[in-house]
Amino acid sequence: MAETQVARKTREVRIGGVTVGGANPVVVQSMCATRTIDIDQTVAQTHQLARAGAGIVRIAMDSEKEIPAIKEIRAQTKGITLSVDLQENYRIADRVAPHVDKIRYNPGHLHHIEKARTIEQKVKWLVGIARDNNLAIRIGVNCGSVAPAFLEKYPGDQLRAIVESAAYHCDLMDQFGFTRFVVSLKDSEPQKVVDANRRFAERCPDVPIHLGVTEAGLPPDGIIKTRIAFEKLLAKGIGETIRVSLTLPNDRKHEEVVVGHKIVDDVHAGRFISVPEFGKGLNIISCPSCSRVENERFVELAQQVKELTEYAARYRITIAVMGCRVNGPGETDDADLGLWCGPSTVNLKKKDKKIGFFSYDDVLGRLKVELDKLISARAAASAN
């Protein structure tokens, strides 16, 4: 695949000590996977990511209990640009804002809190906080949690729903006279990431884009999935900041940043991968984990699922492994088999139907039973 880089010039957005967009180099960023209330571990991981070359480090927060922690984390990471992911609790934004440089909100997570307030009122409140605290904003749209109003407006066309949702939030920013924002449109399927970002870039050409393939999974497959999307987009000048999401243990989390820089350098040098057979067989999706991860065995579980299912590599089957009960149930609905982690058990699903809860030790055996049934059913269907 030989594509030439085409310059795309967006507006510049200053985020703490870095500037994204305009003629600035692509900023590689990453996210802590430690529990935010564990100050020592989160500070250590923030430094680990920054040392590897992360221009921005994101920290997840969705509870009031984490507010004292972010204050202390800020005090111990001076000079590092911090972003906070408000996850499903945008209401803590005012108390988090003094300690970070950027807030990320998900347009798909605004409707179910404070139902009496309109989306417009909520976004206006967030913009006011960003302005008062000298922050940037990321409008972070995710295919796994699209705002229901847009799914209803564009039935059967999820791609259009996410692009229109992002564009609507950009219009709100314009309406409120706020320009320090970036947008992301993420999915676990590389081609959807390419299509969504291309469409959005045409629709809102001056808005800097944060690229990401969610739940890309374990290396090396997670790296290949990410490259498939990022290469196509970066080569067209789309993507002013990037995050590579890999399932990695905490002591290797900085590899996301190393991989991110390598992709950017390769694209600039015209080096592209060629993997024509990739994606035609078994597809394992797994999240990069974050402060919500329910059990530290999650990464090991994802690795074990990969090893256990190697015998099914040629089957077009998707298995999703997610680290928590908040996003796990929804993010596994589209997979043929899904596992999401609780504190002491793992929930096994077949599409959106629950199979049951199993201990971390027992779930692999049951997964194999279900995978074998699926393979047999496929074989019987193709024989008929």
Ligand code: SF4
């Ligand atoms: S699925 Fe849960 S643990 Fe994994 S990244 Fe998403 S929110 Fe974090």
